[in-house]
Amino acid sequence: MPVSRVLPESLRLFETREDPISAWIMGKSDAFHLTFLQWHSAEACHQWGIAGFEALGANAAPAIGELAGFLHDPSRSFDAIRCLAPIGHAAEAPVCAALTNESPEIRESAAGRLAWVCDDTAAYLKNFTNCLNDPVPMVRFAAIRGIGAQTNRPDFAIPILIETIQKYDRSISAMAISELAGFGTNAVGTVPLLSHIAMSGNALTRYAALRSLVAIAPVQALPIVLQFYRSGNAHRRSAAIEELRHYSVESLEIQAALEKPKTDNDFGIAHPVKDESIRPAATNELKDIDIPAATAAGIK
């Protein structure tokens, strides 16, 4: 079907609202067991409209005006942003305008999709900073999740996340650190920063940094994980054991590390290891790596 026909149809479906007569007819069709009359509810039509816009992507640009009109309709504004975001840069103005909407849900939705519509880093940073200063935490977190979801644009997203880690503290910083994990080896440049945070950060950022380190560079992270494991602090030991599960258990040192906590007096450390059902299958990430050498290099 050509786009010229799909676009108006998607818009018509998106606009669909339940009317009392249709609701009554659908109710009676069901009540009278008229199984051959399978009517579509207004909500189903509305969801198909959203799916249509998501599939159309940038081809839906001619409908920006109509979709922007729905931003003032409380019952449709949230979904209007869902339809606007896949259009991309052309929908930047209405999505950015939604960042100042009075409803926190709308602001959250717009903040989470900001990276979809902002191509220019400077423009993105300006709006992103506004989101991070939003009084509602879920808007701030949505903005960070939004940038963290841009795993296919590491050159764009990682510097912004690093700047966020350095500028903000505690919860926002911890969330930005966690989002770095999604970039995997593309974020290997952040290892020194994450190592520093893991060793000297506050309680919130420290464990987030450890988790991201293991995801980004497991070999470089192993000495830090083992150092956490040997710590006298129960929380650190618990976090270390949690991360050691991502390593291959073929390493004798890791095997010992996973076995020893079974006798740990701290229930929080001993219990998860005893419960084999929650223990994920060991990964083979370190199969070809000389773990004793890596450990010796990092830990005295």
Next chain:
Amino acid sequence: MKTQPCFIGRLRWIGFLAVLVLSGVSAQADPIDLPEKPITPEVSFLIGSAILLEVICIWLILRRCRKPRFFILWLIGMHALTYPGFLGLLRLLLDMRPAFAVAIGEGLVVIVEGWLIYLICTYFSSAKTGRAAPSLSKCWLASLIGNLCSAVAFPVLTIIYEAFIHL
């Protein structure tokens, strides 16, 4: 002594056949009886009353025109054709909103029924009465008013049934 194994073998066969035949009985044993509201009386009442109301409306509008004998029966019989047609049309219009689909269906029913009434009054009535057969426009008007009455009455009849008949 030789008959013993043969007797046991037959007994086994009978037992096997009994299990085979009676397994169907055990499958139906103690079915869970789900209480369900019977719909046939309500559907019959609603459709019957709506059609009767429509027929009376048409008969009243065309009472001074030439009509065949048992005109009301002709009109009721006509619905045996148009009502399944209406449901079939709704089946084709399922992608539309129900209110819109029903409106289109009713509009087509008005046109088809008006045309059928015109044919009935023109070709199946006796000319001896001295009355003129109704014009096509008058038949369409009668059909429109009849169907409007029936459509408006349908929800009212539902309320009446639920309030007074199905206690």
